[in-house]
Amino acid sequence: MAGAYDDRDGKIWMDGTLVDWRDAKVHILTHALHYASSVFEGERCYDGKIFKGHEHSLRLRKSANLLDMEIPYTAEEIDAAKDAMLKANGWTNAYVRAIAWRGAGEDMGVSAKRNPVRLAVAGWEWGNYYGDAKLKGAKLDISKWKRPSPETIPSEAKAAGLYMICTMSKHAAEAKGCSDAMMFDYRGYVAEATGANIFFVKDGEVHTPKADCFLNGLTRQTVIGMLKDMQIKVHERHIMPEELESFEQCWLTGTAAEVTPVGQIGDYTFEVGELTKRVAADYEKLVRA
Structure with missing residues (x-):
């Protein structure tokens, strides 16, 4: 499937009903x-099964609650909606995007208590x-934003x-020929990439930023385990x-990124080493187990 995201064939699950894509x-x-x-989840379906699909549904509801929203569906109902969407489109390997948002209603200002959550x-x-x-490692810029x-x-x-x-x-990174950007946090510590968590290797041990001001990704947690x-x-x-x-190897983790080696961040270079390759290969096996 290709083309603009608003002009495709297929089905999207929306407020309890499968509707035509357009x-x-x-x-x-x-x-x-x-x-x-609005809050959302990114998930991958491998060979007919969404990896950690229920955990993603639970996190979607948690994210909504942190934004003072209550999604009118349970995690189990969200799981069923994802399965229905995949079956309707005939996909066994796909990226899945669940999104909840405050819709149009009686309020149109900062406050929106009377508007439905969709x-x-x-x-x-x-x-x-x-x-x-x-294969060769991503090239990352260093972002000016923290x-x-x-x-x-609500981090x-x-x-x-x-x-x-x-x-x-x-x-800004793509304009420089990079795949992504690494971001620091408000204190100046290394944080993450724009949509993925980051890991480093030194002397056979792994170092990763403490997730105290950014999303503790499900893929991040899986790889640490x-x-x-x-x-x-x-x-x-x-x-x-x-x-x-001082770091020898580096990789990114995320549902979209999976486990992706990093070859360069700004002026710093890293090898796509054996541990990076092993983690990437083992993760691939795990999600398809």
Whole structure:
């Protein structure tokens, strides 16, 4: 499937009903369009099964609650909606996007308590998020934007509004010929890429930023568990920018990114080493188990 995302064949699950792709629309005065009152999930279906699908459904509801929204569907009902969408489109391998938002209603201002919370589930067939980077390593820019303090945003929510600076950072990176950008946090510590968590290797041990002001990704948690099962020491800690030159390997994790090696961040270079390759291969086996 190709073409603009609003002009495709297929079905999208929307508020309890499967609708034709081109008919899945919202009104221009939808609250989320004006005030970013929406949360979403990105998931991958492998060989007919969504990896950690129920965990994603639970997180979607948690994200909504953090934005003072109550999704009118249980996690189990969201699971069923995702399965119905995949079956309707005949997909066994696909990316799945569930999104909840405040719709149009009686309120049109910052407050929107009287507006309905709506839910939709779409999907598409999607290959490697970073193209051929899985073989040679992605090239990352360093963003001028920083992940904000959890005192200023609900950093544990996968909320659409929190990705505004990610979009700008990725656009700037692509203009420089990079695949993505690494971001620091409000304190100056290494944080994450625009849509993926980051890991480093030094002397056979793994270091990853402490997820205290950005999303603790489900793929991140999965990979940390894998590393511990491999008896590899994992340090979840604050990482200073000047440490980047001492790391030997680097990779990104995320539902879209899966496990993607990094070859360069700014002026710092990394090898696509054996541990990186092993983690990527083992993750691929795990999601298809």
